[in-house]
Amino acid sequence: MGPAEDVRGPVAGATVLRSLIGLAIVSAFALLLAAIWVSQRDDDSPSEIQGDPVRVGVVQGQSVPGYLDHAREELSALTDPSAPAAGDTWALVSLDDYVPPGALPALFDGAAVAQVYTRVPLAGKHTQVVRIPVYRLPADVMSGMLDAAIQRDQEKAEYLQLGRRLTGDDANVARARRAYQSAAAQAGAEADAYRSGCACVFAAVIRAAPAALQVVAERAGVRAVDPAPEVRRLDHTEFRPPLPEQDGTIPAEPSGSPIPVPNGGSAIASRTPAPILSASGLPVTSDSLASLDPLPDPSAAAPEERTAVPSASDVSAARGLPSS
Numbered sequence: 001m002g003p004a005e006d007v008r009g010p011v012a013g014a015t016v017l018r019s020l021i022g023l024a025i026v027s028a029f030a031l032l033l034a035a036i037w038v039s040q041r042d043d044d045s046p047s048e049i050q051g052d053p054v055r056v057g058v059v060q061g062q063s064v065p066g067y068l069d070h071a072r073e074e075l076s077a078l079t080d081p082s083a084p085a086a087g088d089t090w091a092l093v094s095l096d097d098y099v100p101p102g103a104l105p106a107l108f109d110g111a112a113v114a115q116v117y118t119r120v121p122l123a124g125k126h127t128q129v130v131r132i133p134v135y136r137l138p139a140d141v142m143s144g145m146l147d148a149a150i151q152r153d154q155e156k157a158e159y160l161q162l163g164r165r166l167t168g169d170d171a172n173v174a175r176a177r178r179a180y181q182s183a184a185a186q187a188g189a190e191a192d193a194y195r196s197g198c199a200c201v202f203a204a205v206i207r208a209a210p211a212a213l214q215v216v217a218e219r220a221g222v223r224a225v226d227p228a229p230e231v232r233r234l235d236h237t238e239f240r241p242p243l244p245e246q247d248g249t250i251p252a253e254p255s256g257s258p259i260p261v262p263n264g265g266s267a268i269a270s271r272t273p274a275p276i277l278s279a280s281g282l283p284v285t286s287d288s289l290a291s292l293d294p295l296p297d298p299s300a301a302a303p304e305e306r307t308a309v310p311s312a313s314d315v316s317a318a319r320g321l322p323s324s
Contacts, residue, residue, distance in 0.1 A: 053238050056239050056240065057240030061249065071224040072217075089207065089210060090114075091205070092204075094226070095107075098198075098199045099221065104137045116203065117239075120189070120193040122193075146195065152187045156184045159180045159181075159183045
C-alpha cells in the first residue's frame with residue numbers, strides 16, 4: 001500500500017492546487033467586474049453637470065423690475081417660518097449703484113463671498129464686465145482690479161500699435177484710425193479707474209443661511225438678493241446680475257454669448273466694446289489684437305468676460321465652501 005499512497009499524494013495535491021487557481025481566477029474576475037461597475041458609476045455624472053448650466057439672474061428680453069420683484073418673492077418664500085428648513089444657499093446680490101472695494105465687507109457681513117462683478121461706468125461707453133473671485137474682502141477685489149488695469153493697459157498699447165500700422169489717407173483708413181484711437185483712450189480710462197480702486201463693483205455671489213441672506217437684502221445699497229437653492233456647483237452656473245442703471249427690459253447683447261464659470265466659477269453674458277472697423281471695413285475685436293492684424297476674421301468669436309484672478313471653483317475649495 002505504500003507505493004499506492006505515494007501516487008495518490010501528488011494527485012491530491014495537484015487537485016487542491018487547481019482548485020485554488022480556479023478560485024483565484026474567479027475572484028479576480030469578480031474584482032474586475034466590480035471595478036468596471038464602479039467606473040461606469042463614476043462616469044455617470046449628475047444630470048446638472050451633463051445638461052445645460054444653471055442660470056441665475058436677468059436674461060435678455062426680461063424686465064428688470066420684474067426680475068427684482070421675483071427675486072424678493074423667492075427670498076421671502078425661502079425665509080418663511082412655515083417653509084421647510086433650508087441650509088446655506090447660494091445667492092446673486094445686485095447693488096443699487098457701483099461701489100468701491102472698501103464698502104464690500106459691511107455690505108456682505110455674515111455671508112461668504114465667492115466672487116464679485118465689476119465694470120468701469122464710463123458715461124456713454126460700453127465697458128466690459130470683469131468677474132473677480134474672492135478669498136478675502138476687500139484685498140482680493142483690489143488685486144483683481146489691478147490685474148484688470150494691466151489687461152486694459154495692454155489693450156491700449158495694442159490698439160495704438162494697430163493704429164500706427166495703418167497706412168494711407170482714404171476715408172476707411174481715417175475712420176479706422178479714429179476708432180483705434182478712441183478704443184485706446186477708453187482702455188486707458190478703464191485702466192486708470194481700476195488702478196484707483198474705483199467705485200466699480202455692482203454685484204456679488206454669496207452663500208449664507210436664508211436668515212443671513214435676508215439681513216443682506218435689507219441693507220442700504222442692496223438692490224436685491226436672488227437666492228438660488230438649485231445651484232450645486234458654481235462652475236456649472238451662469239450668473240447674470242443687472243447693471244445698476246438698467247431698469248427696463250434687457251436688450252439683446254451686441255455680440256458674444258454667455259459662458260459657464262470658465263475659470264471655474266460663474267458667468268455673466270459677455271459685455272464687449274462695440275466693434276471697431278479696420279481699413280477694409282471689417283469689424284475688429286480685442287480678441288484679434290494679439291495677432292496685431294488690422295484685417296481680422298470677422299467671424300472670429302467675440303471676447304469672453306474677463307476673470308481677473310484665479311477661478312471661482314478654486315475659491316470654493318480654498319475657503320471651504322461646499323461645492324454641492
